[in-house]
Amino acid sequence: MTKIWANYRFLIARRFVQIGLMLLYAAGNYWGWSFLQGNLSSSSILGVIPLSDPFAAMQMFAAGAVITTNLIVGALIITVAYGLVGGRVFCSWVCPVNVITDAANFLRRKLGFNQIQKKQPASRSVRYWVLGLSLVLSYILGVTAFEFISPISITHRAIIFGLGLGWTAMLVIFLFDLFILKNGWCGHICPLGGFYGTIGKVGLIRVDHDEEKCTACMKCKEVCPESQVLFMVSKSSEQILDGACTNCGRCVEVCDDDALNFSIRKLAKEKIKNENDK
Amino acid sequence: MVSSRRKFILGTARAAGLVALGGLVWSAYVDEVTANSLILRPPGALKEEDFLSTCIKCGMCVEACPFDTLVLAGPGDNKPLGTPFFIPRDIPCYMCPDIPCVPVCPTGALDIASVSTNGELDINKSQMGVAIVDDKNCIAFWGIQCDACYRACPLMDEAISLKYEKNERTGKHAFLKPIVNSDICTGCGLCERACVTKEAAINILPREVVLGKVGDHYIKGWDKADEKRLENAEAISTKTRLSEESAMDSLNSGLEGLLDD
Numbered sequence: 001m002t003k004i005w006a007n008y009r010f011l012i013a014r015r016f017v018q019i020g021l022m023l024l025y026a027a028g029n030y031w032g033w034s035f036l037q038g039n040l041s042s043s044s045i046l047g048v049i050p051l052s053d054p055f056a057a058m059q060m061f062a063a064g065a066v067i068t069t070n071l072i073v074g075a076l077i078i079t080v081a082y083g084l085v086g087g088r089v090f091c092s093w094v095c096p097v098n099v100i101t102d103a104a105n106f107l108r109r110k111l112g113f114n115q116i117q118k119k120q121p122a123s124r125s126v127r128y129w130v131l132g133l134s135l136v137l138s139y140i141l142g143v144t145a146f147e148f149i150s151p152i153s154i155t156h157r158a159i160i161f162g163l164g165l166g167w168t169a170m171l172v173i174f175l176f177d178l179f180i181l182k183n184g185w186c187g188h189i190c191p192l193g194g195f196y197g198t199i200g201k202v203g204l205i206r207v208d209h210d211e212e213k214c215t216a217c218m219k220c221k222e223v224c225p226e227s228q229v230l231f232m233v234s235k236s237s238e239q240i241l242d243g244a245c246t247n248c249g250r251c252v253e254v255c256d257d258d259a260l261n262f263s264i265r266k267l268a269k270e271k272i273k274n275e276n277d278k
Numbered sequence: 279m280v281s282s283r284r285k286f287i288l289g290t291a292r293a294a295g296l297v298a299l300g301g302l303v304w305s306a307y308v309d310e311v312t313a314n315s316l317i318l319r320p321p322g323a324l325k326e327e328d329f330l331s332t333c334i335k336c337g338m339c340v341e342a343c344p345f346d347t348l349v350l351a352g353p354g355d356n357k358p359l360g361t362p363f364f365i366p367r368d369i370p371c372y373m374c375p376d377i378p379c380v381p382v383c384p385t386g387a388l389d390i391a392s393v394s395t396n397g398e399l400d401i402n403k404s405q406m407g408v409a410i411v412d413d414k415n416c417i418a419f420w421g422i423q424c425d426a427c428y429r430a431c432p433l434m435d436e437a438i439s440l441k442y443e444k445n446e447r448t449g450k451h452a453f454l455k456p457i458v459n460s461d462i463c464t465g466c467g468l469c470e471r472a473c474v475t476k477e478a479a480i481n482i483l484p485r486e487v488v489l490g491k492v493g494d495h496y497i498k499g500w501d502k503a504d505e506k507r508l509e510n511a512e513a514i515s516t517k518t519r520l521s522e523e524s525a526m527d528s529l530n531s532g533l534e535g536l537l538d539d
Binding site: 129130 | 354
């Protein structure tokens with residue numbers, strides 16, 4: 001039992017947060033709870049504190065919409081909060097699509113698809129192209145282009161406001177990640193992930209790797225949804241500073257050697273000092 | 279060396295190709311879905327074009343609506359995804375005096391100023407749509423007594439009034455014909471909801487779909503107020519390029535061939 005807790009503690013915590021937030025939003029819609037109203041695109045806490053998706057706000061700006069103070073404040077709060085924490089915390093701790101793609105990835109591992117399809121035919125930088133394209137199309141078409149097709153929004157709206165045909169979008173993402181491309185949606189295409197990866201680069205909470213304790217079992221790389229960020233594993237002791245890291249904590253909990261742990265980002269001076277000490 | 283350069287060029291071309299393909303499909307979809315103009319928006323909504331760029335699709339208006347009138351477009355509705363709309367025949371807008379759906383909008387896609395008079399919320403100013411009577415299928419126009427829409431209208435005798443006319447067929451009855459005043463009608467849809475025919479004979483449609491616009495060429499000369507409408511009228515001057523040849527040449531040219539025969 002303790003082993004299960006040790007190996008899944010962050011996963012359990014993440015599911016708790018993800019499902020809890022969706023329940024609060026749904027309660028806001030169905031029973032009028034005021035704690036969280038709206039959805040992940042824009043919401044308000046207790047009807048006072050505004051929260052807004054900064055990427056949606058950028059698309060609105062590109063589309064030529066008049067931006068309200070409420071929206072700017074909401075988008076700033078979100079940007080600063082995720083920027084401070086760091087990594088793509090939104091992706092692994094908040095976004096409901098993460099549950100779907102994690103499920104697909106889990107099945108891939110169990111069914112051994114990863115051994116058959118070793119080569120990944122797509123580049124992970126596609127998401128930055130999609131990010132750029134979202135803004136360009138928003139400008140040209142005068143609408144918030146990504147918000148019109150976003151499977152993330154379809155999913156959270158389906159959960160909060162009623163399912164309808166929203167399950168089709170969820171199924172498509174699940175099948176895509178299961179059969180076509182490992183970590184396909186979240187790790188390759190999603191521009192929102194690319195956006196949060198960019199603002200989360202400077203964040204404070206980082207996973208730290210201790211090479212001396214590492215036994216090179218590579219369990220961490222197997223579970224990591226962005227395994228390229230763990231390039232230093234068994235090679236050198238350093239923090240994972242790549243913005244693509246979602247801070248999901250899977251690598252920390254599967255490590256049996258205590259070689260990976262959450263830490264506070266080392267500031268520049270400290271880093272130099274550490275290097276001098278060596 | 280050459281190999282890595284070729285790799286780079288190919289990689290870039292591949293990315294550009296993917297972007298072009300994705301952008302084309304994506305914009306085609308957005309274009310298609312925004313072309314649907316038969317959507318009724320909540321009170322205070324901006325013009326459809328501005329509404330689509332400003333609505334963040336958070337659904338807070340939907341949550342605020344006490345009658346569940348407003349719904350968010352989902353996949354399969356063939357409407358811009360996630361935007362709020364209502365179907366009056368199912369649930370009309372009940373015109374709450376405090377308009378709970380509008381002030382909660384975080385982006386101003388629902389504009390408080392457009393539904394306020396002197397800083398006070400005034401639902402009667404909203405323009406969600408306009409009621410159109412299908413007089414061929416309205417039983418009041420047949421001569422059967424029905425004033426369901428008239429009585430359902432929250433602005434009775436203003437937005438819908440009854441026009442009395444003699445029924446020549448019977449010679450002793452009156453028509454009570456419902457007439458909509460599109461200046462007053464808010465498009466709440468209570469009339470459409472109340473209509474007794476199998477398919478409603480009075481329907482709410484978006485104002486920009488059905489209302490005409492006179493433009494600057496005509497004026498109500500008997501109405502002083504109508505001059506205001508033309509205050510910013512602009513004159514259009516057209517210039518036709520005059521032929522430099524003489525008119526006689528023009529009349530007489532082209533006959534050479536006839537004379538030859």
